[in-house]
Amino acid sequence: MLLLISPDSVEEALDCAKAAEHLDIVDVKKPDEGSLGANFPWVIREIRDAVPADKPVSATVGDVPYKPGTVAQAALGAVVSGATYIKVGLYGCTTPDQGIEVMRAVVRAVKDHRSDALVVASGYADAHRIGCVNPLAVPDIAARSGADAAMLDTAIKDGTRLFDHVPPDVCAEFVRRAHASGLLAALAGSVTQADLGPLTRMGTDIVGVRGAVCEGGDRNAGRIQPHLVAAFRAEMDRQAGEHGVSVPAEN
Numbered sequence: 522m523l524l525l526i527s528p529d530s531v532e533e534a535l536d537c538a539k540a541a542e543h544l545d546i547v548d549v550k551k552p553d554e555g556s557l558g559a560n561f562p563w564v565i566r567e568i569r570d571a572v573p574a575d576k577p578v579s580a581t582v583g584d585v586p587y588k589p590g591t592v593a594q595a596a597l598g599a600v601v602s603g604a605t606y607i608k609v610g611l612y613g614c615t616t617p618d619q620g621i622e623v624m625r626a627v628v629r630a631v632k633d634h635r636s637d638a639l640v641v642a643s644g645y646a647d648a649h650r651i652g653c654v655n656p657l658a659v660p661d662i663a664a665r666s667g668a669d670a671a672m673l674d675t676a677i678k679d680g681t682r683l684f685d686h687v688p689p690d691v692c693a694e695f696v697r698r699a700h701a702s703g704l705l706a707a708l709a710g711s712v713t714q715a716d717l718g719p720l721t722r723m724g725t726d727i728v729g730v731r732g733a734v735c736e737g738g739d740r741n742a743g744r745i746q747p748h749l750v751a752a753f754r755a756e757m758d759r760q761a762g763e764h765g766v767s768v769p770a771e772n
């Protein structure tokens with residue numbers, strides 16, 4: 522399982538760089554613009570320059586509306602700025618067809634520019650609270666649009682967690698559907714170390730984290746702490762060992 526950490530600024534990305542050996546992907550977002558809020562192109566570029574070259578940088582394109590053209594342009598902006606994982610939160614898509622239309626436009630915009638960039642279609646575990654597509658529809662949306670990964674995060678960061686909205690057996694079905702379509706499965710949403718056992722057992726490919734590696738567990742007021750990143754990774758490795766899962770080589 523790969524560890525994706527989401528700093529919200531260049532300063533926090535530098536703290537991630539101090540813990541670079543413990544993480545796999547640095548994810549640029551702007552939490553004050555939403556759960557998958559998009560940051561500025563120059564921030565993506567600065568963070569790309571600040572973290573070791575062998576660590577991929579991911580960027581969120583936003584909690585997007587059902588506007589395929591707008592979202593495709595934003596996705597192109599993210600990949601031009603140096604991100605190689607492009608994450609799209611299908612916030613304004615109320616049907617799978619709308620999600621597919623948005624994601625097809627994103628995949629074309631991104632892959633025309635950089636064919637090895639990975640496109641991530643993200644739904645929301647608490648979709649019922651915001652009226653967007655059902656979490657279990659996301660793997661099919663990702664597969665039918667040519668994306669590389671299906672993801673779930675929580676839309677409303679109010680302390681409720683991934684498993685509060687989508688219990689582990691349903692997350693496991695999400696992972697199964699993603700894998701059946703040849704996709705990576707990524708899961709996030711106030712994930713804590715206590716969630717790593719089930720996430721490992723169900724075969725999650727990428728776990729996305731912010732709050733759990735911030736001072737005081739506070740994703741808003743706290744800053745990312747390199748020692749918490751190291752501790753989180755240590756627990757991931759322990760769970761991987763316990764469940765006989767291979768651990769990515771550290772750089």
Ligand SMILES: O=C[C@H](O)COP(=O)(O)O
Pocket residue numbers: 525527548674678709710711712729730731732733740
């Ligand atoms: O992509 C991952 C998210 O930033 C997770 O943030 P969180 O752990 O605070 O919910």
